[in-house]
Amino acid sequence: MIELITANIVILANHLPSILTPAWVKDKKIIEEEAKQFVTTSTFSLFESEHYVFTVDPVRLQLSTKLPNDEKSLKHIPEVLEKYVDNFKGLTFKALGLNFILMHRTGQNKQYNISTQIQYSENNVELKRIFDEHMTKLGSILYVENPPYKLRLVIEPTDESSFKYDFNYHYDIPSSDTQLIKEYLDAFAERYENSKLLIKKIVGDADE
Numbered sequence: 001m002i003e004l005i006t007a008n009i010v011i012l013a014n015h016l017p018s019i020l021t022p023a024w025v026k027d028k029k030i031i032e033e034e035a036k037q038f039v040t041t042s043t044f045s046l047f048e049s050e051h052y053v054f055t056v057d058p059v060r061l062q063l064s065t066k067l068p069n070d071e072k073s074l075k076h077i078p079e080v081l082e083k084y085v086d087n088f089k090g091l092t093f094k095a096l097g098l099n100f101i102l103m104h105r106t107g108q109n110k111q112y113n114i115s116t117q118i119q120y121s122e123n124n125v126e127l128k129r130i131f132d133e134h135m136t137k138l139g140s141i142l143y144v145e146n147p148p149y150k151l152r153l154v155i156e157p158t159d160e161s162s163f164k165y166d167f168n169y170h171y172d173i174p175s176s177d178t179q180l181i182k183e184y185l186d187a188f189a190e191r192y193e194n195s196k197l198l199i200k201k202i203v204g205d206a207d208e
Contacts, residue, residue, distance in 0.1 A: 093173035
């Protein structure tokens, strides 16, 4: 079984944190939820509502879902940031990150070892032999270049039958190309579905 833990989008650019006030968010209809908590300063701002956490500092913006398996809110994240980009002119972009943390659980009576699914070394080093009986779990970090993005995938064991998959899709953005960043934001749902598909391919015949 694959579960969504959280998802977020990061935009690296020349942000103005002090603009992120509850009044501005409401007036521009960026997030149509009331603020449950907020902080507004010149160096850091936070807007937290029922389903989202929105943070901005001078170089980095992040919008995250709050609740596990909240796929409805996940679908709205790109729309929120497209509104932000449209209402905040003069941004000079550097990069965009589409990020998903997913958990794969095999069930009570079934286990799988990720090391049997992935080749870890060109020399096929037997890590268990190196660490003797001290090594009990094995994960992986994968780097994949598939223009226009670079994928960094961290696979981490949490217990004998569960693995956490942390997907980071990194896009470089030239200057202030608003249309390009919107195009990449529109790929958010596709990247999410691709992430789930990659997990299914990695685990092979393990329960989905």
